[in-house]
Amino acid sequence: MVKIIGAVAMNMDNNHQDTAQPIARIVGLYKAFDQQDVLHGINIEFAKGECTVVLGPSGCGKSVMLKHLLGLLIPDRGEVWFEDKRVDMLAESELAPIRRQFGFLFQNGALFDSMNVRENIAFPLREHTDLSADQRLFRVKEVLDMVGMIESISKMPAELSGGQQKRIALARAIVLQPKVVLYDEPTTGLDPIRADSINDLIIKLQRELSITSIVVTHDLASAFKIADSMIMLYDGHVQMRGTPQEFRQSSNQAVQRFLNAHGTGDFATW
Numbered sequence: 001m002v003k004i005i006g007a008v009a010m011n012m013d014n015n016h017q018d019t020a021q022p023i024a025r026i027v028g029l030y031k032a033f034d035q036q037d038v039l040h041g042i043n044i045e046f047a048k049g050e051c052t053v054v055l056g057p058s059g060c061g062k063s064v065m066l067k068h069l070l071g072l073l074i075p076d077r078g079e080v081w082f083e084d085k086r087v088d089m090l091a092e093s094e095l096a097p098i099r100r101q102f103g104f105l106f107q108n109g110a111l112f113d114s115m116n117v118r119e120n121i122a123f124p125l126r127e128h129t130d131l132s133a134d135q136r137l138f139r140v141k142e143v144l145d146m147v148g149m150i151e152s153i154s155k156m157p158a159e160l161s162g163g164q165q166k167r168i169a170l171a172r173a174i175v176l177q178p179k180v181v182l183y184d185e186p187t188t189g190l191d192p193i194r195a196d197s198i199n200d201l202i203i204k205l206q207r208e209l210s211i212t213s214i215v216v217t218h219d220l221a222s223a224f225k226i227a228d229s230m231i232m233l234y235d236g237h238v239q240m241r242g243t244p245q246e247f248r249q250s251s252n253q254a255v256q257r258f259l260n261a262h263g264t265g266d267f268a269t270w
């Protein structure tokens with residue numbers, strides 16, 4: 001059980017001095033399904049407090065990589081670390097406290113249709129904390145305020161737009177004060193203005209709560225706006241890691257092909 005005292009405690013939990021240290025690491029990770037090689041010895045360090053964007057064509061293993069971080073998939077070879085814990089060696093019961101350090105924003109938001117916004121966000125608090133009803137409501141309002149959706153507290157998911165649902169899903173993802181938030185295609189399906197407001201929110205949460213962000217996206221405008229560091233996965237390997245500037249200037253063919261295809265909206269080549 002955790003005690004949640006409020007936003008002040010959240011800021012104290014995470015220390016800005018520790019930025020740029022890896023909070024999670026993938027070392028020499030191989031993963032195949034049946035005969036299909038998906039990840040072929042990838043190494044990635046996710047710097048604490050930073051936003052790492054993972055790019056790569058559909059089917060290259062981005063979501064598979066995210067699942068390894070949570071211990072939802074076990075590597076064929078290699079290591080997965082969260083802080084000083086070897087995630088891939090932990091038993092299911094030992095994984096629960098690790099998973100609690102992560103918030104997830106899945107592509108479809110995945111709110112519970114039968115619950116209103118307050119109940120959706122309070123759900124993880126009911127499951128994982130000993131907070132009273134009043135304390136839960138306080139915390140729900142706190143995160144709704146953070147994502148600019150306080151006026152929707154009594155609405156049902158069906159009454160909200162796609163972008164609003166994403167904001168609520170994001171509020172739910174951070175309600176247990178995770179150290180890391182995983183975003184799998186956070187802006188997909190949103191118009192450019194709503195997509196950009198999600199970008200701003202990712203940046204805001206990272207800055208104000210010192211959250212480490214790991215973002216999988218095809219949306220290059222979003223990637224270049226939010227990334228401190230970018231990784232391109234292709235053909236089972238990390239093709240490149242660098243700053244957005246280094247990516248723009250890269251002569252790596254796979255990177256250039258990806259940037260050109262996505263910059264022009266020509267997804268057919270991938």
Ligand SMILES: Nc1ncnc2c1ncn2[C@@H]1O[C@H](COP(=O)(O)OP(=O)(O)OP(=O)(O)O)[C@@H](O)[C@H]1O
Pocket residue numbers: 033038056057058059060061062063064065
């Ligand atoms: N549990 C599984 N069993 C069998 N094959 C799987 C499993 N999970 C993923 N795969 C395969 O691994 C490959 C990579 O899948 P993954 O979902 O990681 O792709 P992705 O890079 O996230 O693609 P997208 O951008 O379309 O979401 C795909 O070919 C997929 O079919």
Ligand SMILES: [Mg+2]
Pocket residue numbers: 062063064184
């Ligand atoms: Mg995916």
